Amino acid sequence: MKFSEQITQIRKRNHLTQQEFADKLNVTRQAVSNWENDRNLPDLEILIAITHLFNVSLDYLVLEEGTKTKMATKLIKNTSDNRKAKLNLYTILIGTFIVILGLTCIFIKANSVEYIDHAGFLHENFYLLPVGFLLIFVGVIVIIVAGLVYLWTIRHDKRK
The missing domain is CATH 1.10.287 (Helix Hairpins)
Structure with a gap:
């Protein structure tokens, strides 16, 4: 599953709008929209905040069934x-x-x-x-x- 799909799934599972999701992470709604539309990726700090706030593992967000995703490549770079x-x-x-x-x-x-x-x-x-x-x-x-x-x-x- 792509990172954009994972973020959308986490947000919807917690019954949050993009604005509410953004407020919890102290980012803009546009940033969340960009993540969900696969136009941009969050920084490591935001990823860690997502793991703490929504009780998901960093592996779940970064790795795609054992393979490197765009997110993993960005973090390595x-x-x-x-x-x-x-x-x-x-x-x-x-x-x-x-x-x-x-x-x-x-x-x-x-x-x-x-x-x-x-x-x-x-x-x-x-x-x-x-x-x-x-x-x-x-x-x-x-x-x-x-x-x-x-x-x-x-x-x-x-x-x-």
């Missing part, structure tokens, strides 16, 4: 999109941290004291400058690549 967005966010945060680390190295180098000890050795943390610039460069590259990959995946998914 949303999960995949969320996973991609989280990965992109973490990658950008790592890139930002690397840039901040590079700036910190340059700041320490600029504010450190260079001196010659009594044995005539120069004490200078000269390595902080190239390390700082390298970290900034790597961090910016990570951020740019993460952004481009994310934009490419979004564009690629829209073509499907």
